Amino acid sequence: MASFLASPVAAAVLPFPGRLAPSRLALSPPHLAGAELEALRAALDSGWLAPAGPTPAAFEAAIAHTTGLAASLATTSGTAALHLGYRVLGVQPGDEVWAPALTFVATVAPAVQMGAVPRFLDVTPAGWGMDPGLLAEELAAAARRGRLPRVVVPVDLYGQCCELDAIIAACDRWGVPVMCDSAAAMGAQQRGGRHAGHGAKLAVYSFNGNKIITAAGGGALASDDPALIARARHLAGQAKEAWPHYEHETTGYAYGISSVLAAIGLAQLPVLEARVQRRRAIFASYVEALADLPGLGFIAEPGWGRANRWLTVLRVDPAGFGADREHLRRALEAAGVESRPAWKPLHLQPAFRDAPRAGGGIAAALFETGLCLPSGSGMAAADQDRVIQVVRQYARA
Ligand SMILES: *Cc1c(COP(=O)(O)O)cnc(C)c1O
Numbered sequence: 001m002a003s004f005l006a007s008p009v010a011a012a013v014l015p016f017p018g019r020l021a022p023s024r025l026a027l028s029p030p031h032l033a034g035a036e037l038e039a040l041r042a043a044l045d046s047g048w049l050a051p052a053g054p055t056p057a058a059f060e061a062a063i064a065h066t067t068g069l070a071a072s073l074a075t076t077s078g079t080a081a082l083h084l085g086y087r088v089l090g091v092q093p094g095d096e097v098w099a100p101a102l103t104f105v106a107t108v109a110p111a112v113q114m115g116a117v118p119r120f121l122d123v124t125p126a127g128w129g130m131d132p133g134l135l136a137e138e139l140a141a142a143a144r145r146g147r148l149p150r151v152v153v154p155v156d157l158y159g160q161c162c163e164l165d166a167i168i169a170a171c172d173r174w175g176v177p178v179m180c181d182s183a184a185a186m187g188a189q190q191r192g193g194r195h196a197g198h199g200a201k202l203a204v205y206s207f208n209g210n211k212i213i214t215a216a217g218g219g220a221l222a223s224d225d226p227a228l229i230a231r232a233r234h235l236a237g238q239a240k241e242a243w244p245h246y247e248h249e250t251t252g253y254a255y256g257i258s259s260v261l262a263a264i265g266l267a268q269l270p271v272l273e274a275r276v277q278r279r280r281a282i283f284a285s286y287v288e289a290l291a292d293l294p295g296l297g298f299i300a301e302p303g304w305g306r307a308n309r310w311l312t313v314l315r316v317d318p319a320g321f322g323a324d325r326e327h328l329r330r331a332l333e334a335a336g337v338e339s340r341p342a343w344k345p346l347h348l349q350p351a352f353r354d355a356p357r358a359g360g361g362i363a364a365a366l367f368e369t370g371l372c373l374p375s376g377s378g379m380a381a382a383d384q385d386r387v388i389q390v391v392r393q394y395a396r397a
Contacts (some may be wrong), residue, residue: 011386025337028210031378035267043263051256059262062269067195069222069230074257078183078206080217083110084232085179085202095150100130101345101363103111105156105179120347122359129162130154136170156185156196159310177201188274215265218257278377279309289388293395295320311372325371337391342370
């Protein structure tokens with residue numbers, strides 16, 4: 001690798017050989033654990049590169065151990081895991097799939113591509129997750145209409161666990177399965193110290209490059225029901241039946257994680273707890289340094305669980321602060337600091353203009369005022385100080 005980076009080819013194709021843009025402070029860049037090269041060498045030495053063999057299996061065992069779920073399938077991405085989840089839950093064209101209004105598009109994108117109709121439910125101001133009370137009301141109304149959703153997909157937003165117990169209780173009443181999108185919540189805990197996603201029929205995790213730990217790209221579908229994971233595994237490997245030739249009763253996908261990516265993920269999982277601690281400390285430093293400024297607030301830690309603080313989200317009330325979050329974002333950008341507005345709610349996205357919804361005002365307000373600040377666990381204290389200085393100067397201006 002080093003010799004390639006030093007080569008004329010690399011010099012010609014890479015804008016910053018071996019590095020990201022040097023001066024810009026990124027929102028959540030990957031943070032190496034140090035053991036990746038060794039793990040990659042072991043994976044290469046095993047003779048397996050394909051999405052099979054000992055390395056993906058070891059990664060899956062480690063994911064199951066970390067999450068406390070009985071079985072897991074490692075995939076090419078969190079989005080692929082969501083897609084497989086929708087398949088094994090039997091989503092059909094015209095089915096409704098319910099998700100919170102405030103989330104990343106990938107939560108529902110695979111279901112929409114399968115012909116399902118998304119319905120967006122508002123979130124709570126406390127934890128920014130799907131509102132369980134609203135969900136219970138909407139389920140009762142849907143039962144009266146005779147059109148219950150095929151699946152409800154709550155989200156652990158920014159690594160803060162949703163109220164999963166209450167959501168599952170509401171869904172159990174009507175026999176509706178829950179798939180928890182815990183893509184950003186590796187290492188986060190719900191009530192009682194249980195890992196994010198635990199208790200749902202299916203849980204989804206992401207190991208994308210910007211998440212709290214990474215496989216350079218990858219995801220997982222996990223469950224306490226090994227039969228569901230076995231079915232997902234079948235679909236992830238092109239739905240090949242057990243014949244000497246390739247026999248297919250349905251069509252599947254090429255969604256299995258490669259041994260190379262699984263090796264990186266395997267080297268990252270042991271530092272997960274340290275990464276959670278670091279991200280929580282970054283959050284605490286932002287709060288300490290900025291909480292005295294008028295018009296600023298933070299996504300609170302509600303009375304349950306432990307957020308992994310994947311991203312620190314600042315709330316900017318323009319009346320109190322004197323400027324809105326977009327002005328602040330531009331000021332940070334001018335200082336070489338990447339920040340990003342909170343998720344734009346899905347019910348406000350042109351792609352879902354016609355989707356049914358329940359409320360959405362809270363999600364919309366959080367989008368208007370929410371700004372994600374650099375939160376990478378590898379961020380130097382001096383770099384975080386730089387972010388804090390810009391915000392403080394801007395507040396005085
Ligand atoms: C990152 C993320 C995903 C998608 O995961 P990928 O691995 O990038 O496909 C889905 N949902 C949420 C909430 C996410 O944050």
